[in-house]
Amino acid sequence: MNAFEAELAQSFGARVERGRPLAALTSFRIGGPADFLLEVGDEQELADALAIAARHSMPAFCLGTGTNLLISDRGVRGLVLRLGAGFRQVQFNGCRARAGAAVPFGELVAQAVAHGLAGLEFGEGIPGSVGGALIMNAGAFGGELAPVVSAVRGAQRDGTLRTLGKDEIGFSYRRSVLPPGFIVAAVQFDLIAGDRAALQAKVAELKAKRAARQPQGVPNAGSIFKNPPGHFAGRLLEACGLKGERIGGAAFSHQHANFIVNLGGARAGEVRALMELARERVEQQTGVRLEPEVKLVGEW
Numbered sequence: 001m002n003a004f005e006a007e008l009a010q011s012f013g014a015r016v017e018r019g020r021p022l023a024a025l026t027s028f029r030i031g032g033p034a035d036f037l038l039e040v041g042d043e044q045e046l047a048d049a050l051a052i053a054a055r056h057s058m059p060a061f062c063l064g065t066g067t068n069l070l071i072s073d074r075g076v077r078g079l080v081l082r083l084g085a086g087f088r089q090v091q092f093n094g095c096r097a098r099a100g101a102a103v104p105f106g107e108l109v110a111q112a113v114a115h116g117l118a119g120l121e122f123g124e125g126i127p128g129s130v131g132g133a134l135i136m137n138a139g140a141f142g143g144e145l146a147p148v149v150s151a152v153r154g155a156q157r158d159g160t161l162r163t164l165g166k167d168e169i170g171f172s173y174r175r176s177v178l179p180p181g182f183i184v185a186a187v188q189f190d191l192i193a194g195d196r197a198a199l200q201a202k203v204a205e206l207k208a209k210r211a212a213r214q215p216q217g218v219p220n221a222g223s224i225f226k227n228p229p230g231h232f233a234g235r236l237l238e239a240c241g242l243k244g245e246r247i248g249g250a251a252f253s254h255q256h257a258n259f260i261v262n263l264g265g266a267r268a269g270e271v272r273a274l275m276e277l278a279r280e281r282v283e284q285q286t287g288v289r290l291e292p293e294v295k296l297v298g299e300w
């Protein structure tokens with residue numbers, strides 16, 4: 001046992017899992033083991049775990065619900081953190097909502113609508129956690145997180161807890177810039193009073209649209225590529241004949257060309273090779289370079 005592992009075990013005991021495969025913790029069902037996996041129960045535990053990792057110069061990675069990740073077959077070195085029960089509360093105060101980072105984003109959307117608060121309807125059907133949505137500036141149907149976020153609470157790489165104001169977060173398309181290694185513990189949203197019935201109707205409409213467009217019941221990680229300025233990635237991929245293109249267990253969906261699906265036993269290396277093949281073909285045929293929306297994580 002090295003010094004890092006010993007200190008981690010001293011603070012968290014048998015809760016630290018060594019070498020646990022991460023595939024089952026992702027929507028793609030792909031990914032090798034984490035050196036160390038730990039679920040922290042509250043902010044103080046998060047701060048303590050990060051401080052230990054920092055003292056031993058160990059990388060620390062926060063895993064949300066794994067719906068936007070391609071984790072490498074070799075897995076993730078260092079400490080992988082998940083957020084537990086203490087990060088699952090939602091509180092409303094007038095038009096303001098505060099949600100723990102582990103709250104399922106869809107649950108927050110539903111609660112906001114039930115409170116007659118507008119601003120999050122676009123999020124109907126986006127899987128993942130509030131923390132993951134913040135990091136990805138998740139969005140759909142013309143909406144995104146950025147306009148409704150007013151503050152973010154979390155821990156810096158050294159374990160210091162801190163609240164960031166909106167102007168300290170750099171939001172852009174499917175991206176937010178926070179201090180390096182920052183782990184989100186909770187997000188504050190400023191919403192707008194709306195008509196509950198109208199909000200419910202909007203959400204039902206978006207739900208139907210999503211169901212019609214996306215592959216159902218087969219492991220995937222949502223859109224593989226970002227939409228390049230002025231284009232839709234799916235249309236470019238389809239125009240270049242990539243629907244149905246397959247490497248090993250990974251294939252571009254027949255239903256939506258910007259989704260890669262795991263047909264069973266796909267390896268991360270196969271998904272990555274398929275992504276590269278697609279990027280090259282689209283660039284050759286259209287001159288547009290696609291950028292991944294899915295985050296490639298771990299040791300490649």
Ligand SMILES: Cc1cc2nc3c(=O)[nH]c(=O)nc-3n(C[C@H](O)[C@H](O)[C@H](O)COP(=O)(O)OP(=O)(O)OC[C@H]3O[C@@H](n4cnc5c(N)ncnc54)[C@H](O)[C@@H]3O)c2cc1C
Nearest residue numbers: 064065066067068128129131132133135138139140184222
């Ligand atoms: C079927 C399907 C449909 C999808 N549709 C959409 C869509 O319409 N729009 C859209 O934007 N996305 C979509 N996605 C992608 C995905 O759901 C979102 O990006 C989601 O917000 C990711 O949340 P997560 O908790 O799963 O994050 P993960 O995939 O676990 O992580 C994503 C990134 O966020 C980081 N992260 C997660 N939690 C924290 C935290 N607490 N602190 C610091 N970093 C953290 C991770 O380290 C990683 O870098 C879809 C995915 C699927 C599978």
